Amino acid sequence: MTAPFGVVTVTYSSGDYLHNFLRTLGDASVHTPPVVIADNGSDDGAPEKAAAEYDNVTLVHTGGNIGYGAAMNRGVAELDPDIEFVVIANPDVEWSPGSLDELLAAAQRWPRAASLGPLVTELDGSVYPSARAVPNLISGTGHAVLGAVWPNNPWTQAYRDDDPAGVERPVGWLSGSCLLVRRSAFDSVDGFDSRYFMFMEDVDLGDRFGRAGWLNVYVPGARVLHAKSHSVSRHPEKMIPAHHASAYRFNADRNPGPLRAPLRLALRAGLAVRSKIAVAAALREQRRAG
Structure with missing residues (x-):
């Protein structure tokens, strides 16, 4: 049975993170999707090893560290254009059983959803605020200036769009660490803006989806672990x-x-x-x- 989705990840010397990404991917869906690794110049051999070990993995060398968004666009372009959905994820994600099938089911419930994102947990079990409002100058500045010293300030609360009940709902944007995107919507906005080398490319994408009339939907019924490589x-x-x-x-x-x-x-x-x-x-x- 042909998978209704493909998976794209961007690597830059991701090491064991990539191994765990692919190892747990097998439990995330009943389908075995094609996987594209867009490599931005790794020197650890992990992408080559993955391509050799997994028949469904294609390795694409981008030619250098061209940034996350540009590399992701390159990886998506490698997939068959008839594939309806694309999973966009960091290589330091680990998948919970059935997580991608839950996102696919949600996509059927939300036909205007351009992107759907799971509940993201961190290594200590805490929930990462992956579903947020699109910042404007006032809320963005308030969050940037006060977020570290006054975490519960109103601008940070509005920006994070927290919902402790975990309700499936449309939001302003979703963390690019793990997204299921509708290929037609992704192509309609020309994918990621490659001018963003790193950071904010997911905010920009979610905002452009919204401006084009699409939805970004948070799906807490699907869960992934974001291990984080802590490059920052x-x-x-x-x-x-x-x-x-x-x-x-x-x-x-x-x-x-x-x-x-x-x-x-x-x-x-x-x-x-x-x-x-x-x-x-x-x-x-x-x-x-x-």
């Missing part, structure tokens, strides 16, 4: 500025034109200062821990 904590001097650059791009794109140029300038300056402060704090913590 290992390389804060690179990851934190990349995060802030993506935040600027997202907000600048939504506030275009000459009349809003002063707003964009202030936003750029503020994010630059915040990035430097965050990098310095992360490096101090890194030195203390080391």
